[in-house]
Amino acid sequence: MSEPATLPRKGRPRSADADRAILDATRSALAELGWGGLTMGDVAVRAGVAKTTLYRRWPSKNELVVDAVAVLFDELEMADLGSLRADIEAVVRQFAALLALPESQAALLALFAEASRDPALRRRVREAIIDPQKRLVHQGRAAAQARGELSADTDPEDARETVDVIFDTIAGAVEHRILVSGECASAAWISRFATLMLAALQNPAGSV
Amino acid sequence: MSEPATLPRKGRPRSADADRAILDATRSALAELGWGGLTMGDVAVRAGVAKTTLYRRWPSKNELVVDAVAVLFDELEMADLGSLRADIEAVVRQFAALLALPESQAALLALFAEASRDPALRRRVREAIIDPQKRLVHQGRAAAQARGELSADTDPEDARETVDVIFDTIAGAVEHRILVSGECASAAWISRFATLMLAALQNPAGSV
Amino acid sequence: MSEPATLPRKGRPRSADADRAILDATRSALAELGWGGLTMGDVAVRAGVAKTTLYRRWPSKNELVVDAVAVLFDELEMADLGSLRADIEAVVRQFAALLALPESQAALLALFAEASRDPALRRRVREAIIDPQKRLVHQGRAAAQARGELSADTDPEDARETVDVIFDTIAGAVEHRILVSGECASAAWISRFATLMLAALQNPAGSV
Amino acid sequence: MSEPATLPRKGRPRSADADRAILDATRSALAELGWGGLTMGDVAVRAGVAKTTLYRRWPSKNELVVDAVAVLFDELEMADLGSLRADIEAVVRQFAALLALPESQAALLALFAEASRDPALRRRVREAIIDPQKRLVHQGRAAAQARGELSADTDPEDARETVDVIFDTIAGAVEHRILVSGECASAAWISRFATLMLAALQNPAGSV
């Protein structure tokens, strides 16, 4: 959760085992029971830990789930596969697979829902989960520019906002498909979506 | 909840006022307290109605909220403004405004979250809220084709799937922007997004 | 607990069965587990009732136990046995038997202990349990005076205070013997105590 | 707690300051919060001591309170004031004053209550608190016999039992008056009670 090298505080130190067991228990309970069925008491039992121990570390279900789920997103990566289309399809496939996991399925939407009322939680979700993924767009664009598939950026500020819109679009489309519609992201859908994005990215002057 | 013209049963008829009062109360409670803070008891009190009355009409919190929120989406419409860009921007603006309302803000995500575990609810949400909006894409494409901005469909099946992807992309981008990121959809963002979509739609063979 | 004939209020009336079951459960739990081992949750389970139902009627363990125990004291009575000694021994024997019951044993002291910090509870205990027993002293004195064993009262105020002291002495001696010392009130002890009291009562001017 | 001259073991010796601070803290916490409100953690904090230190000395709340309270009773003494009445009144006054202290008020009854379920504790309470006070009765009787106010003992066994009953009666009456009824032991009440006891003691043949 934070500074790895905290000076040795007084008293009995917190058990690292407990931390791990709790997060694991949270993920498995989440997958089995969904957000609504997830209870702190149950997580404590699964983790073989007292409820108090759980509350000592996380003030509420929300923060616990953020931490339990955030780690899943760290595995996303942008592998340079030689073409922009291949890269886009790969990252969409990864993201779709992640959202299709039962533990993220229920957790993410509920987390977003809670976050919509709790600015602190929203910040936490964005910092721990959302924003880190923008790096994927940056990496993909840089690779494509190196290959000559995309033109170079002119204005850095403009580039940043472009990245934002592209990220919103890709993330949003997959989220909507998987989480909202509840349909799977088939190869055909991914291909079609990649086609759409390629056209969009390679023809920036489509307007006016 | 349904059959508008049920034959007049025996005994005291159900009060139509109550229905209206309950849905209004649900929406306002939702806006004030969010999904988590919404209680059936509170809705009953706000509506000046007994809890029993409430349960007599809706079997649970979820279905009640679906009905309370669904009506908001009926107001979306695709006005032909003379150009595809204008039409896209207009519909995105409407959708963004809708999602920015406090009562939908909290409700939608929570509804989607519940739906992710409850197939019946998911179907209900899709039928009442999501799918009806695809008509907007159909209307917009038809108008643009009439204007010559887009080429005509060749294969109807292909067209259907294309509409799906486009709908997923537009809806998803706005949802992500507003609900997940929690940022407003500024005029600049909308313009940028419209540019992206125009490029995508008008250059279908962007790949290879 | 209160007016037997409350006008029929609206809503579902409280279940009389529940009241009875709860008080019975309280007494049996008390006898088995003692005050310290008595938990509201356990009482609820034994009574086949939800914890909420229990709290709806009694705000805390204390008041519940007062009500559960008070009824035991209603059975005490002063039977005119023909002599003051016999009457004293009989009432002491009854009181001792009552205090020796496992359910009163633990409950009374704990109740008195709580009452020592809570004036409202103390009043409740006195009104429901203690003071009603003073009637026994009054009855016994009246009978003895009728028999000529005791001289008649001269000053009614003086008589009242005398009754108080006698009551304090008798009740206190038995309480101390049973509850504090934890020894049984054997026939020998009762006889000896009766002798002491007779001497005290029949020689009011023992001092100078 | 015991053996004043334990052989000096190795390692750091226990702090005598801590012992004192803990007992003081216990008494003051008891007076302020009563038995129910007394927590080990709070005592530890008040005493400026770790909870561990506390448990290292006393196995539980009960034993701690016994020790904390017992000392108060050591101050009771029977001063030979020249007449049995004066002696009785003096000792009753002392005892009443002791029971009126807020720290004993709450502690004693709760202690008795606990003891009623825990034979070990009961023994401890009797040995540390109750029985030592019987010496007062012995002393008073001896003095009165020396003065000729009371006849000499004939049978030592009979004398022992007589002392027991007298002690039960005096202690019980004061306990009931102060702890159970919650009324103060006024000079008038003490005088009246002394009269009663004098009559009882000086007319042993009241029966038959």
Next chain:
DNA sequence: GATTAAACGAGACGGTACGTCGAGTCTTTCG
């Protein structure tokens, strides 16, 4: 003066019960 073993503070730990709250059902009386 160094060693050493126990006492110490701090505080995390597994538990148990607390009293409250919301969901959804059931049982009254009134209109």
Next chain:
DNA sequence: CGAAAGACTCGACGTACCGTCTCGTTTAATC
């Protein structure tokens, strides 16, 4: 019969203490 009122069961909540358990840190007696 519908509606209002409110009691009902159930189960999770988050808190408070319990008594135990590490930790790292004194502190006196012994070597």
